[in-house]
Amino acid sequence: MTTNQLIEQIQKKQSFLCIGLDVDLNKIPKHLLKEDDPIFAFNKAIIDATHHLCVAYKPNTAFYEAYGIKGWKALEKTINYLNKNHPEIFTIADAKRGDIGNTSTMYAKAFFEDLSFDSVTVAPYMGKDSVEPFLAFKNKHTILLALTSNAGAFDFQTKMVNDMEVYKQVLETSKTWQNSENLMYVVGATKAEYLADIRKIVPDSFLLVPGVGAQGGNLQDVCKYGMNDSVGLLINSSRGIIYASNDQDFAEAAAKKAEDLQLQMKQIIS
Numbered sequence: 636m637t638t639n640q641l642i643e644q645i646q647k648k649q650s651f652l653c654i655g656l657d658v659d660l661n662k663i664p665k666h667l668l669k670e671d672d673p674i675f676a677f678n679k680a681i682i683d684a685t686h687h688l689c690v691a692y693k694p695n696t697a698f699y700e701a702y703g704i705k706g707w708k709a710l711e712k713t714i715n716y717l718n719k720n721h722p723e724i725f726t727i728a729d730a731k732r733g734d735i736g737n738t739s740t741m742y743a744k745a746f747f748e749d750l751s752f753d754s755v756t757v758a759p760y761m762g763k764d765s766v767e768p769f770l771a772f773k774n775k776h777t778i779l780l781a782l783t784s785n786a787g788a789f790d791f792q793t794k795m796v797n798d799m800e801v802y803k804q805v806l807e808t809s810k811t812w813q814n815s816e817n818l819m820y821v822v823g824a825t826k827a828e829y830l831a832d833i834r835k836i837v838p839d840s841f842l843l844v845p846g847v848g849a850q851g852g853n854l855q856d857v858c859k860y861g862m863n864d865s866v867g868l869l870i871n872s873s874r875g876i877i878y879a880s881n882d883q884d885f886a887e888a889a890a891k892k893a894e895d896l897q898l899q900m901k902q903i904i905s
């Protein structure tokens with residue numbers, strides 16, 4: 636999907652919500668455990684109930700890899716279901732990859748070619764040659780970790796090196812890389828006050844902002860500092876939406892939580 640197509644969807648749906656599909660078999664409704672593939676059954680029900688309220692889904696691959704081959708199959712079924720039934724949805728493989736060049740090329744093939752995701756999250760720590768193999772894929776997006784939502788973000792990302800915080804160096808330096816127009820960045824919702832500075836460096840880039848909901852990030856603050864003329868934000872919530880209920884009504888309850896956020900987004904956009 637191109638960035639312009641994503642912007643069109645945001646305008647059409649009046650939403651910039653991304654729903655995180657972080658499936659934990661200990662948290663899903665018990666009746667689904669009888670299904671052949673409980674993870675996919677859960678995702679399908681969530682997608683069917685919420686696709687009109689969001690513009691993106693983000694399965695975090697850890698939640699699938701943890702279940703071995705069955706988990707990976709469920710991830711494949713989920714992305715195929717989305718691509719077949721909802722091609723208008725932007726898909727994010729939250730895999731946080733990045734390695735020496737030839738290895739990154741194989742990661743990129745795994746997520747962009749084999750699984751056909753629109754985007755993948757990538758760690759910048761290994762630098763240019765570890766990220767450019769992802770950027771080489773046309774109409775695919777590399778979402779680089781800039782300033783993450785967790786407490787550990789202060790261990791390295793905000794440290795000063797040569798008079799500039801490391802996360803700002805990630806933003807500045809990555810802009811010089813080949814095909815940098817395919818970059819988006821992760822900024823945690825819990826760090827909303829940093830967004831004004833971040834927007835000075837990357838005014839036009841899309842930002843994936845996780846941390847609203849379970850981690851306590853505030854939607855209004857994120858929008859106040861992080862929104863640009865095309866919105867430029869994908870706000871992710873995972874547990875706060877998908878585990879709204881662990882009973883028969885789980886999909887409806889998730890839709891209600893998603894709708895609460897979408898209505899706030901609609902108000903902010905208009």
Ligand SMILES: O=C(O)c1cc(=O)[nH]c(=O)n1[C@@H]1O[C@H](COP(=O)(O)O)[C@@H](O)[C@H]1O
Pocket residue numbers: 655657695729756782783784785821822823845846847848849850871872873874875
């Ligand atoms: O890359 C991410 O999506 C990510 C970056 C970050 O800084 N913080 C963060 O929480 N995430 C992911 O976003 C999701 C947040 O989930 P909830 O806290 O349940 O909404 C998880 O899949 C995290 O791994």
